[in-house]
Amino acid sequence: MRHWLFMACAILTEVIGTLAMKYGTSHDAHVLGLGVMYVMLVLSYTTLALAVARIPLAVAYGAWESLGLVLISLCSAWLFAETLGVLKMAAIAVIIVGIVLLEHGTEEKPEHADAA
Template identity: 35%
Template sequence: MAYLFLTLAILLETAGTVCMKLSEGFTRPLPVVGTCVTYIACFYFLSLSLKTIPLGVAYALWAALGIVLGNIIAVVFFKQHFDFAAGIGIALIVAGVVVLNLFSSASAH
């Protein structure tokens, strides 16, 4: 159940970041409300996941998957340029999370 909560937190954080982009510097009320609501819900579900998942592991997954999803959305919907260096950087972040989860004793429950 903790990983379901973490997944919800990741999706809500990504939605909140998209709303923040759409708010145009907090000048558009509806996206501002969307940002606030999704971030509150995100942190709620993240806190539930932290009852079981170690902080370092949860935060690494939350941050890395948020970065990946955010970049996918930025490229597809906002036509953001994605270059080789960005791909390498994101791959290194994801590799770090994989190493943490597979080989570190920090991920032990």
């Protein structure tokens, strides 16, 4: 269960880092935006590395990138007034279905698997 918490943390920090990058460039806060971006992306990769200790890499990376993309798209529409049309919403729905199918088609590594 804790590996899924690492996964959630990896996704959230990726989203925060990417939004900070956009905020910094659009609000004359370049140094602050880049600083937050660098810290969040380091945390994101670190927690992703902790998550893949138990979650299969294809599932972890797929969820990290895909859910990150979905959240960034939704937050960008909310925070930066970027358009979120019907086609983009359909793409988000397809991404979510793909993540669910990928997760259900992959078995997790046992908690105490021997390293071979």
